[in-house]
Amino acid sequence: MGMLKTIKNSMNDIKQAQDGIKASMDGLKKEMDVLKGNMEQVQVQMKDKPAKFKASLAYLKLGFADAKTAVGEVKQGMRQIKDTGKDREPAGELVSGAELIQEKWGFKLVRGTDVIGEIVYREGPDAEIWIATHTYVDPEYRGGQVAKMLLDRLVEEARMRGKRIFPACSYVRTQFKRSAAYQDVWHEY
Numbered sequence: 115m116g117m118l119k120t121i122k123n124s125m126n127d128i129k130q131a132q133d134g135i136k137a138s139m140d141g142l143k144k145e146m147d148v149l150k151g152n153m154e155q156v157q158v159q160m161k162d163k164p165a166k167f168k169a170s171l172a173y174l175k176l177g178f179a180d181a182k183t184a185v186g187e188v189k190q191g192m193r194q195i196k197d198t199g200k201d202r203e204p205a206g207e208l209v210s211g212a213e214l215i216q217e218k219w220g221f222k223l224v225r226g227t228d229v230i231g232e233i234v235y236r237e238g239p240d241a242e243i244w245i246a247t248h249t250y251v252d253p254e255y256r257g258g259q260v261a262k263m264l265l266d267r268l269v270e271e272a273r274m275r276g277k278r279i280f281p282a283c284s285y286v287r288t289q290f291k292r293s294a295a296y297q298d299v300w301h302e303y
Contacts, residue, residue, distance in 0.1 A: 120247075120282065209255055214267060220248075221267050223260060230255045233264040233286075235279070243301050244268075244277050246286040265289055272299045 212225040220234035231251040235244045246268065251260045265286060272279050278301035281287035290296045 209258070209260065214263075216267075216271070221264050221271075223264060228252070231260040231264055233261070233268050233283075235268060238280055238301070242277055243280055244272060245280045246283045249283050249285040261285055262289065269296060269299050 209223065209225060209230050212223050212230055215222045215224055219236055220232055222232045223230040229252065232249070233246065234248040235246045237243070238245045246265075249261050249264060268286075269279065271277075277299070279286070279290075279296075279299050280301045280303065281290050290300045
């Protein structure tokens, strides 16, 4: 039930982002229509008044700069939709002095009292299924292999216990899709 709620929330976030992009696109279209009208005025002024032409040309340059900014915002919105739910962790070093702790429903990487990262799962609808629900890495430690190390530990535990993993967590799902090394534990509905 929680997985469906998470999916529904993600779908609502995507719809809101799409609505925002649509509004930006509508604004961009209006801006382009205004620029088109201004261009026609510039053409008329070009024939009659060179000074007014220069002023209009400067105004057009500002309009194109605004349009370029609007296009950048639309592109950013598209990237946000594409990246919804993704955790990005480029390669780097693991944290020295950290300890990996197994808990009832997951694993934590801690140093002292600081939680550096965690991966959480719960039992699935069948006894042999685990549902990977959440992966988190403290922003200070992102950019390394912390999330991958946590995932690999979860996968190792699943293999030892004869379990399969359904990747409800976006990070786990992305890693399962990227690497054939997880095929033996990947449970797809």
